[in-house]
Each structure stands twice: as C-alpha cells, then as structure tokens.
Amino acid sequence: MSDANDNKISLFVSQLLDSSVDEKLLLELDRGIQDDPAFVDTYLDYMILYMGLEQCGSELHGELSDGEDVKSMMSQMIDLDQKEALEKKEAELIIRQKEIQAISQLRLEEYLKQQELIKNQIGFQGQRIKKAYSFQDQKWLTRILAACLVFAGLIWLIFQESSTVTVAKLTNSYQTKWAFEPDENLHDIEYYLLSGLAEIEFNDGAKIILEGPANFKLESANGATLNLGKLSARVPEKAIGFTVKTPNASIVDLGTEFTLHVKKNKSSDVYVFAGEVEISTENLSYRVNEGDAKTISSDGQSLHDIVFDRSLFVSNLNFSSSGQDHTSAYAKMVIDGQPLKYLSFHPDRMDQNRLLSDRGEIKPIGPSLGNNETNYALKFKSGLYDDSDYAGQLEFIPIDTLKETKQLSIVFWINPNLDTRQHSLTLIDFEHNSLEAIVIPTIGLTMKHLQHENEIEFSADFNCSNGASVGLDVINMELDPAVAWYHVVLTVSGHEFSMTINGNAKIRKSIDRTKIYHRKMNGIVLFPEGISSESVAHGAIDEVSIYDRVLSDKEIRQLYLSVRPK
C-alpha cells in the first residue's frame, strides 16, 4: 500500500467526520477498492478506527459508564424497582427515551403506544420536564410537580388555542396520529403529526399534504414553518407567495407545486414539480426551476443538487378518484361482495402504493379486466427480501375488522413468472407491530413449475397460532404460455381451509377447530419468501380482495368468469 493512497484514505475518512466528502476523492477511492485488495484493507482499518473513536467519544462523554452490559442493567433496574428511589431513575430514563425518540424522528412506535397521550404532548416540551425532574428526589414531590406540569401544559394548550385565529382547514387525512388531535379548523399554532398523511388547505388557497412524523406551525393564511418532516404543496395562482420556512431557510412559491423534506439534522430537500420556487437563507437566495431538486445544508450556508424523485412524496390524497379499475366488471363484482379490503394497485392510490412500495413496483402489467383500460399490478421486486423489515409494519396493511372474523376469503390474480424453483408468498399475517411472535397465523401460497409435466403446481398452507399447520394438497394447472395470470381464492372457515384456482379447480381440507384462532389475523402482508433470492416469488399480484366470510363456489366462479385473462 503506497503512502499516497494511505494519505488519500485518511483524508477521506477525516472528511467523513464532517459528513462532507470530496466527490473526486470518492471516485478515486472507488477505483482503488475495486483494483487493489490492499487498498480495501487500509480503508477498513480506517473505518474501524473511526468507529472506535466514536465509541471512545461516547464513553468519555459519560453517556454510560464502562463495562455496563445488558444483563447488569436489567438486574439493576429490577432491583431498583422495589425502591422508592426508582421514581427518580424512571423519570431520567423516560427523558432518555424521549431523546432517543427525537433521534429517530418519533418513529419508535413502541414508545408511543406505551406512553400516555398527554405525556407525549408534554414530552415535546421535554426540557421543562427534564429540569423539573432533575431537582426532585422525593416521590410525592415528583408526582405533584409532574401533575402540575401536565395541568400547566393543558392550560397552555387551551390558552394557545383560544388566542389564535383560524388560518387553514384539515381537508383530508389518512391513518393519522396526532400528538394533539386537531378539529377541522386549524389555527396559527404548532402541530405534531406523529404518523399518517394529512391534507391542509390554507385560507388563501394553498394546499399541502403533510407526512408524519412532522412538526409544523401554521404561521398565517398563506404560510407555515416546517421544523421536521415531509410536506407537499400545490399552490394556485391566487396564493402565489405562499411561504414555508424551515429551520434555516424560506421557500417562497412563485406559482408552483413543490415538496420539502426537513430532516432531523435541519438540512432540507426541495423538489420542484411545476413552476419555480425561491429559496432564501441568511446568506443566499436561489431560484429552483421545474424538474430540479436541491438540498439546503443544515447550516443554511450551501445548496447542492440532488436526484429528482417524485416517488419520495405523497402528492395526492384523493383515494377515490381515478379508479379506472373500479369500473371493470370484475371490480364491480368485488365491491358488490363488500370486501373488507380491496387492493387494485393503481399509482394514484397512495394508501396502497406507499404501504406496499417495498414489495415492488406498481406497473401497468395487470390482467385485462374486460374494460379496455390499462390495469396496474404489483410487480414483486427480485432478490431476497430483508426479513428484518418483515418485523416492521411499513408494508403491513391493517384490517381492523379482520380480527373479529371467524371466516375469511382472500382472492387475487397472480402471475407466477416461474422458473424451475419453488416460489412462496405469505398473504395474510398476524399483526406484527409489537415485539411478539410475528409470523403466525399466516396464510401462504407456494407455486412450482413442473417442467416434465408442463404444469404449475399450486399449494397453500394455513399456519395456526400454536404452530400447527394445515397444508392443502396441490392443484396442478396445465401451463399455457398464453395465460400469464391465475385467479386464486383461499378460504378459511371454522372447519375448513380451501383453495380454488381459475374458478373451478378446488381443493379443501378440514381444520381442527381447537388449533385455530388462538390469535387473530389483522391484515395483509404480501411478503414474498424464499430461502434464496432465486426462490422468492418474483412474479406479480393484482386485485387482492379480503372478505370476512367464505365465498360460495358460485361467487368464485362468477368472479373468474367476469374476466377473460389475456
């Protein structure tokens, strides 16, 4: 390894310390890594050194004493639980939790669920609480003080609400969780959208969609401050001049449609979809044109180009519009059957797209639904899925009413796109938004191309909450190259699990009643699975509907016959 190369790498890593790298140097490093194994070793030496210095820094900073491990921490906490002094310790830990919450932009759902709403609200003004707790040792005094703060917080909120003016209206929302639930009229105060999507129309006409977690303040009938989160704005001519402030810049609309993402490090990304906007900071002013995207550095001192990507933002909350699929005979029949959920995968339906965006892409490749319209489907991405994401809930579509049902039908079109391997797909899953077991009960589909017989083999299994499984025998369908899509219906009743392919090929099996419904199913997951990237389902799925009843054979046949797949 030459000294010159070593110097380059050490210089690069020192720039990394400021998260500000020289792109020319990066390119040189990239080449070096590919050409020279010694170069790689040196880079890794520096990387580990950097990690070690951060670790030393944290320990010296006094965030934790040396040598503390998880077990000792746990036992320490359990011991403390029996002492009154725990009150103080817990208060400190809660504050620490709040700090971590802030770091992860309020996305640690686990915390939010466990803390009372009002604690969350006051938690945002955490410094006050922190100060109060840190001076109190006595249990009763701490409690009184905390109660006073809660009361003061409420009074503050009420006072704030009553002394403000209405500047905007909440016009639409999707799965929103607020720190403080607003009514339709929005005032010139600060709001905390913990999750979900909220559409707001300002009195002067500008419309924004906020994507939680977001912290924002409505400033006037034509302006707001976004401290954290994503915002998408559509500004009609009458509202030109609509202004959004960030922690270090102002974005002034000049007749346009733009989006803004303010991150926790206070840097912001601005994307202009139509018209133009003016970005002003303390030191600079810059116009960004349609199709351009810029990032404003966290100190507001510089602007850099970034890749323009519309898909990063939600720009439409009108779920019911542009639903050409719903006009098809198939869609009408599905809707008439009153499903709990119907996913037809249209790019404009943001509730479906965003929740399943990780599963693949919405593409115009769906089966023909007999209405001469382009039909979109969810094309699974190739490669092995990260099962750690499966534990998350980003791609999980909850169906609240599903948990109440003892019967279930799941209906969909699938394009297996098979090679010689077996491909699997989990369709329904137990709610996995907690740290509990995440995979049961499930309903899964397995498909295999039997080359010698020129057939596709379909099989399905229903895994019960106690680990017992009901596996169906297989259904073999002759492989017709002209038919890409297969219609699959899976039903579960208290006593039977069944699968029907293309309207009439049906197979069923009894379920031991004692083995099911110990836990309840909560939603759709559509998770392609496999032990290797090649065996993961990599076809496409469309028109997924879920019913809280068992569809009759006649209904299943009619659904299939309403469409003649190409």
Place this chain on the structure above:
Amino acid sequence: MFDSRDKVNAVFARLYAKHHKTIYSFIISLLPSASDADDVMQETILTMCHKFDEYDHGKNFAAWGVGVARNKILKFYEKGQRRKALFSEESLRILLERSTPVIHHFEERFLALEVCLRKLKEPEKNLLKERFVNNEKIVAIAKQQEKSLDALYKTYSRILKKLKLCIQSNLSGKKATL
C-alpha cells in the same frame, strides 16, 4: 409505575445512546452521504427496536447494530434510493464482504485504540476530544481555531494515520510508538 416493556425500552435506549455513533460511523463509511446515511440509520434503529427481543444479550450491541445496518445498506443500494454519488455497487459489495471479519475483531482493535490514544500528544488529543467527545464539527473547530478547513482535515488525517499504525503495531505484538 412502569411495566417490564418500559424497562426493556429503557435498556434499549441506554444501549442505543452508547453505541449509535459507532453504528452511524459504520454506515457513513460505506454510504458517505449524510442524508442517505441518516435514512439508513433511521431504518436501522427502527428494526433494532422491533427486534430487540431477539438480541443476544451476551453479544456486543454495536456489533449487532452493525449487522442490522449492513442489511439496510444493501437494501438501500438495491432500491436505488441514493441521492448522491456514492461507492459503486461493486465497491460496496467488496467492502461489505471484507468488513465482516474485521468487525468481528472490533473489540480487540478498540482496546488497542485505547492504548494508542494515550500515546498521542496533548494538542492531538484535544483535537480528537473536540470532535469525538464534544461533538464539534471540524468546520466549527476550524473557525474556532482560526485555521483553514483543508489544513484541519489534513491534521485529522495525520492523527488518524498515526493511530492506525499504532493499532497495527499493537495487534501484531510489536512495540507501538507514536
């Protein structure tokens, strides 16, 4: 009073507070863009939080976090979400592949680093303290010390090089000098 879940969360929070910078430095070394690294860090912490029950308490928390981050980085590249020029996919693949055994010896290197840090000169220690203990940006330190940013990057670069050589000597059993 708080239930056991709160306690687990509190433990997680404390471990996270101790190790998040180490995990972040791993991410940004492979994904040298602050905005992209932030996104991956967020995904990593979310998964760690959800899967904390599966974490083997006998193992190093940072090493576990690095493992989670590794998958997140791969996924991030697969998705093509990058906003800036970063390492090519081939380079990332090489780095990830070769980093695994090195990460396993992280503790060993960390101990060597502690020895080497003591051997630095006071001004050098102070510079490291500003960046890693006081969490100052180098750009801010440059302003404060009225030095050019480039000059300070080079100074840090020299200190890093010294430490790297010292650690290597230490690990190979030679007497380390600085």
